Amino acid sequence: MKGKKLKIGIYELTGCAGDALMILNCEKELPAIFQAVDIQSFLMAKSDNIDDELDVALVEGSVTTEKEVEELKDIRKRSKIVVALGLCATVGGIQARFQDPQKWQENFRQVYGETKMELPAVVSKPIDAYIKVDFYLPGCPISKEQFLNFFTRVVKGAPPESYPQPVCVSCKYKENDCLLKNGLFCLGPLTADGCGAVCPSHNLPCVGCWGPVQGGNWTSEFYLLQDKGFSREFIKKKMANFAGTKLSEFWKQFDRRD
Amino acid sequence: MKIVKLKKSNLHPFLQAASQDAELWAPVRQKNNKHSFQPIKDFATIDLNYTRTILPPRKLFLPPQFNMFQASLQGYKEDFSHVSPKVIFGVHPCDLHGLLIFDEFHRQNFEDPYYLKAKENTLIFGHSCWPDDKCFCQSTNTHLVEEGYDLFFSELDDYYLVWIGSSRGDDCLRLAPELFDESLSEEDIKGYIAWQEKRNQAFKLKINFFAMPDLMELRYHHSLWEKLGQACLSCGSCSLVCPTCNCYNVQDQPLLSQDASNIQRCWDSCMLENYSAVAGGENFREKRSQRLKLWYTHKLQAYISKYGKPACVGCGRCIATCPVDINVFTVSRALEGEEVEAFWNRLAKEVNP
Amino acid sequence: MKVEKKTTLTKNPFLPDPARIVRVYPLTQDVKFFQVRLVDINKALAFQYHPGQFAMISILGAGEAPFSISSTPSRPGLLEFCIRKTGTITGAIFNLKENDLIGVRGPYGNGFPIEKMLGKDILIVMGGLGAAPLRSVLLYCLDNRDQFGRVILLHGAKCPAEMIFCQEFQDLKKREDLECYLTVDTDDTGQWEDNIGVVTTLFPKLKAINPEQTVSLVCGPPVMYKFVIQELLKLQIPKDQILMTLERRMKCGVGKCGHCAIDYIYTCLDGPVFTYWDVIHMRELI
Numbered sequence A: 001m002k003g004k005k006l007k008i009g010i011y012e013l014t015g016c017a018g019d020a021l022m023i024l025n026c027e028k029e030l031p032a033i034f035q036a037v038d039i040q041s042f043l044m045a046k047s048d049n050i051d052d053e054l055d056v057a058l059v060e061g062s063v064t065t066e067k068e069v070e071e072l073k074d075i076r077k078r079s080k081i082v083v084a085l086g087l088c089a090t091v092g093g094i095q096a097r098f099q100d101p102q103k104w105q106e107n108f109r110q111v112y113g114e115t116k117m118e119l120p121a122v123v124s125k126p127i128d129a130y131i132k133v134d135f136y137l138p139g140c141p142i143s144k145e146q147f148l149n150f151f152t153r154v155v156k157g158a159p160p161e162s163y164p165q166p167v168c169v170s171c172k173y174k175e176n177d178c179l180l181k182n183g184l185f186c187l188g189p190l191t192a193d194g195c196g197a198v199c200p201s202h203n204l205p206c207v208g209c210w211g212p213v214q215g216g217n218w219t220s221e222f223y224l225l226q227d228k229g230f231s232r233e234f235i236k237k238k239m240a241n242f243a244g245t246k247l248s249e250f251w252k253q254f255d256r257r258d
Numbered sequence B: 001m002k003i004v005k006l007k008k009s010n011l012h013p014f015l016q017a018a019s020q021d022a023e024l025w026a027p028v029r030q031k032n033n034k035h036s037f038q039p040i041k042d043f044a045t046i047d048l049n050y051t052r053t054i055l056p057p058r059k060l061f062l063p064p065q066f067n068m069f070q071a072s073l074q075g076y077k078e079d080f081s082h083v084s085p086k087v088i089f090g091v092h093p094c095d096l097h098g099l100l101i102f103d104e105f106h107r108q109n110f111e112d113p114y115y116l117k118a119k120e121n122t123l124i125f126g127h128s129c130w131p132d133d134k135c136f137c138q139s140t141n142t143h144l145v146e147e148g149y150d151l152f153f154s155e156l157d158d159y160y161l162v163w164i165g166s167s168r169g170d171d172c173l174r175l176a177p178e179l180f181d182e183s184l185s186e187e188d189i190k191g192y193i194a195w196q197e198k199r200n201q202a203f204k205l206k207i208n209f210f211a212m213p214d215l216m217e218l219r220y221h222h223s224l225w226e227k228l229g230q231a232c233l234s235c236g237s238c239s240l241v242c243p244t245c246n247c248y249n250v251q252d253q254p255l256l257s258q259d260a261s262n263i264q265r266c267w268d269s270c271m272l273e274n275y276s277a278v279a280g281g282e283n284f285r286e287k288r289s290q291r292l293k294l295w296y297t298h299k300l301q302a303y304i305s306k307y308g309k310p311a312c313v314g315c316g317r318c319i320a321t322c323p324v325d326i327n328v329f330t331v332s333r334a335l336e337g338e339e340v341e342a343f344w345n346r347l348a349k350e351v352n353p
Numbered sequence C: 001m002k003v004e005k006k007t008t009l010t011k012n013p014f015l016p017d018p019a020r021i022v023r024v025y026p027l028t029q030d031v032k033f034f035q036v037r038l039v040d041i042n043k044a045l046a047f048q049y050h051p052g053q054f055a056m057i058s059i060l061g062a063g064e065a066p067f068s069i070s071s072t073p074s075r076p077g078l079l080e081f082c083i084r085k086t087g088t089i090t091g092a093i094f095n096l097k098e099n100d101l102i103g104v105r106g107p108y109g110n111g112f113p114i115e116k117m118l119g120k121d122i123l124i125v126m127g128g129l130g131a132a133p134l135r136s137v138l139l140y141c142l143d144n145r146d147q148f149g150r151v152i153l154l155h156g157a158k159c160p161a162e163m164i165f166c167q168e169f170q171d172l173k174k175r176e177d178l179e180c181y182l183t184v185d186t187d188d189t190g191q192w193e194d195n196i197g198v199v200t201t202l203f204p205k206l207k208a209i210n211p212e213q214t215v216s217l218v219c220g221p222p223v224m225y226k227f228v229i230q231e232l233l234k235l236q237i238p239k240d241q242i243l244m245t246l247e248r249r250m251k252c253g254v255g256k257c258g259h260c261a262i263d264y265i266y267t268c269l270d271g272p273v274f275t276y277w278d279v280i281h282m283r284e285l286i
Helices: A018-024 A030-036 A066-078 A086-091 A101-112 A144-155 A167-173 A218-227 A232-240 A244-257 B008-018 B093-107 B113-120 B167-174 B186-201 B209-218 B224-231 B288-307 B317-321 B328-335 B343-351 C041-046 C088-094 C128-143 C166-172 C199-205 C222-234 C276-281
Strands: A006-012 A037-042 A054-060 A063-065 A079-085 A121-125 A135-137 B003-007 B023-029 B035-039 B065-072 B075-078 B086-091 B122-127 B151-156 B159-164 B248-254 B260-267 C017-026 C031-038 C054-059 C063-068 C079-084 C101-108 C121-127 C151-157 C179-184 C214-219 C242-245 C273-275
Touching: A006 A018, A006 A066, A018 A054, A018 A086, A018 A144, A030 A037, A054 A066, A054 A086, A063 A066, A066 A079, A066 A121, A079 A086, A079 A144, A086 A135, A086 A244, A101 A121, A135 A144, A144 B248, A167 B260, A218 A232, A218 A244, A218 B224, A218 B343, A232 A244, B003 B008, B008 B023, B008 B086, B008 B159, B086 B093, B093 B113, B093 B122, B113 B122, B122 B167, B151 B167, B151 B186, B159 B167, B159 B186, B209 B288, B209 B328, B224 B288, B224 B328, B224 B343, B248 C063, B288 B328, B317 B328, C031 C041, C031 C088, C031 C101, C054 C079, C054 C088, C063 C079, C063 C088, C063 C128, C079 C088, C079 C128, C121 C128, C121 C199, C121 C222, C128 C151, C128 C214, C151 C166, C151 C199, C166 C179, C179 C199, C199 C222, C214 C222, C222 C242, C242 C276, C273 C276
Parallel strands: A006 A037, A006 A054, A054 A079, A079 A135, B023 B086, B086 B122, B122 B151, C121 C151, C121 C214, C151 C179, C214 C242
Antiparallel strands: A063 A121, B003 B159, B023 B035, B065 B075, B065 B260, B151 B159, B248 B260, C017 C031, C017 C101, C031 C079, C054 C063, C054 C101, C242 C273
16 A cells, blocks of 8 residues: 555444454454554554544444443544444444333333433434444444455545445345245345345345345335235334334334324 | 257256266256256256246356456456356246347447357257246247257157257267257157147236337326336346346455455346436436336337337246336236236325325 | 357457546646546557547546546547546546546547538537536537537536636637637626626527527536527527437446446437437436
8 A cells, every 4th residue: 555554443332342343353354454554443452542533433333321422523523534333333223223212211211220320321323313424334243245345445545435225136146036025024125235135045034134225115115014914013113123213204204194 | 950859868968968068057946946047066956847047047147246357557357257168958938038138238339248258158058948827928929939049958748859059059969969869750740739839828928018118108107107116115126137137337346455456247226226326416217116117118118119029038037026016017017007916006005095 | 068268359348448647637626627648559549539429437446437528539649538526436536646547448429420510500508517528529620610610609607616627718719710608607706707697698699590500519417408408499409400418327338237228228329419309209318
C-alpha cells in the first residue's frame, strides 16, 4: 500500500461480540489485515489501545445504556467513516424487538427486579438512532467473506456501492429448491443476502439474521404466510426477531389495518 | 440426420467411453425430490426420470459467479478457470431451445469469450421427456428439437433412438461403435411415432403465445400490473431459474495484499430494486410493477416481435419457483382477461377489498 | 473423446486498455475534466469514435462505469471526459491525479448520425452535465464547419459556478459562425452578463429556424427534456430530427449484462442516442 496506513478502531457495544470474534477468526488473513492498516483500538485483540482520531471505526452491538450513547457519539466525532458491524449495530438486534417503552419497562423489571443499575439502561437501538452511519455490514455474525471484501474495498479507498439483494439470490446460486414455495416459514425474500444462503442450503428456512433487505415486500410475505396457515401472532413474532427497529413503521401501518 | 439405436443396457458403457477425457454432468435427484445437473462419479446416481432441474443447464456455461480477469496496474490477466471439458447428458428439448437462444445471444454483436470457450469445450447430449402439469413447451413450439445437440436420446421401451446432431456427436459414437445398431426396424419406427403421438396428447397446459405481444401492448397500463407488483417479493427467482435470462453484475474485488483486483461476474436479476438505478440516485424502475413489466415484455413480447418466437421455452420453472404464483402461465391468462387462481390475486382482494 | 480445452481467437471485449491521465482539472465544484491517452500509442491513434459514443472507464479497486466521450474525433489521440462525483466509482476517479492509470474500453453505442446531419442546421440544447456528450458533437461541427449549415448552441446551468466549460463557451461566443446563447437559472455572483432564466427562455432569442432543415440535439437532466421538446415541437422541428442521448445503468457496454434494456433495445448498442419519435413509441425511454 502506498501512502499512510488507515487508522482503524473496532468497538463493541451491547451484543455477543461475535462480529469482533469473526474478524479475529480470519486467521489466514490477519497478518495481511494488520499490515494493511493501523489498528488503533481493538479491545478483543490487543491491550495498548489508543482512542484518538480514526479513518474508519467499525462498531459492533446495539446501544443499550446511556454510557454507550456517549461512547458512540465520541467515536463518531473522532472518525471519518463509521461502519455498523453486524446485525445489532445495524438494526438493534434481537434485544430491539420490543420497542414499546412501556412493555420494555415491564420486561426489564421482570428480569432485573428492583436491582439498582450502575449503568442506566435505555431501550435497545441500532447505532444509526444516535449517529450518522456511512456503511452497514449486517450479519449475525458477519460473514468472513463479506467482511474481507468490504474491508479491502474500504482500505483501498473505494467502499462498495450497495446493491441490495435478498438471500434468495444466493439461494438460487446454490440451486436450492424454494422452501417458501414448499410451505415452510422462510424469510429469505425479506432478508439481506451475505450469508450465501447457508441455512436454506441445509434445508433449514431462513430466520432473517442478516436483517431486512432494502425493498423487501413485508406485506405480501405476511399474507402469503397467513395463506399457508401460519397465525398472525406467530408470523409477527418470527418477523420481528431479527428486524429490530427497522420494521417499526411497517408494524404501525399493519396494526392500523388490523 | 443419422439415427441409430442403442440398447438401454449399453447406455452406461457408452457414457463411460464418451466422457473419458471430460467431466460427465447429468440430472441427479436432490433433496425434496428436485433435480439438478451434477458431475457424475457413479452412473447409478443419474436419474433420467426427471422433468426439470431447479437451474437450467446454462449454469454449466456461465456459472452463477466466476472471475473474468485479474486487473492490476501492470495489466490484465484473463481467467478462464470456469471452463473445463464437459459432457452434459440428459438435456430436455425445452432446455436445448433455451441453450440455442442463449447461444445466439452471446454470439451476436460482441462475442462473449467466456461463453464461447465454455461452449467449445462442451458436448451436449439431449434426452426425451414427458410433460407434467407445469410444462407448456408445446405452446412455445420447443417440445421438439432439430438442432442444438451433439446427440439426442429418445427413450423407448428398452432402447434409445439416438439422433446424431453434429460431427462431434458422430465422433463420439465411433468411440464405441459396437454398442450401437445402425439398422432400424419398421417396428422401431412405428414405436417412435406412437410414442410421439401419445406425448403430444399429454400436454395439459396451453398458452396462446402469439396473442401475447398485442395483449402486452393493450394491457400495458392495466391494473393487473399493480396487483402483480403488490405481491412480487422481488426475490429474483423467476429470472435466476429462467433458461433464457442472461443478466449479470460485475464486481471489482480487490486483493488485500496486492495492488490487484479480481473482476467477478455474477448472475443478476431485473427484479432487484437497484437493477436500473444509476449513480446519483435516479432509478428508472423503482416500482416492482415496472420491473415485472420489463421481464414480461422480454419474455412475452419483445423477442416475438424481433425473432418470431417467444423468449420463453415452456420449461415451467417460473411456475415451479415463484412463491406468489407470478409466472408466465398466470400472467398470460390474466392478460387474456381471465380470473386466475393465484396468490397475487387473493392478496389483491385481501388488501384492497 | 476429443473435448480438449480449445482457445478462441476472438478479442475479449471485456478487457480494458490501460490509459494514462494526461490532464485533470475541475470544471465545477463536483465535475472534473479528464484528458486521457491509451498507453499503447497505436491503440490511442486507432481509437476511432463518433460524437455521442461512450466508453467504459475502470478504476482499479473501485469498478467500471460508462461515460460519454466529450472530446471530438476530429482531434484524435486524446480522449476527454467530464465526470461528476456521484458514487463510489466517480469518487475514486476524483482522487486520481495526472499520470495515474485507468482502464478504458470502447467506443460503444451508436453516437449521433453525423452523415444525416451533414448540410443541416444544427441546434444543440444542453443543460448541466448534458454538455458532456454534446460538447463532442459541437466541436466536431466547428472543426468541420463547412459541412454544416447554421450551428446554434443553447447552454443552461443552475448558476455561473455550475456551468461546465463556462470559459470555453464564453470564448466560443466570439466566433461568428456559431450562434451561442448561454443562460443560468439564477445569478448569485452579480457578474453574469448573459441571459438569466431556464434554458427554454433562450428560444425567443433565436433567429428564425427552418424546421425541415434543422437537426436538434438535446441532453440534460430528465426534467429539462419535457420543456425543451415542447419548444422544439413549437418550432415544428420533425420528431425524428430531434435527437436525445440517454443515461442508463450499464455493466458491460456490449449488450450482454442486460441492465440498460428497454423493450428489446439495449441502450448500449442501439442507443444512447434516440430520436424523439423513438421516445414516443418506446415506453420507458424517458
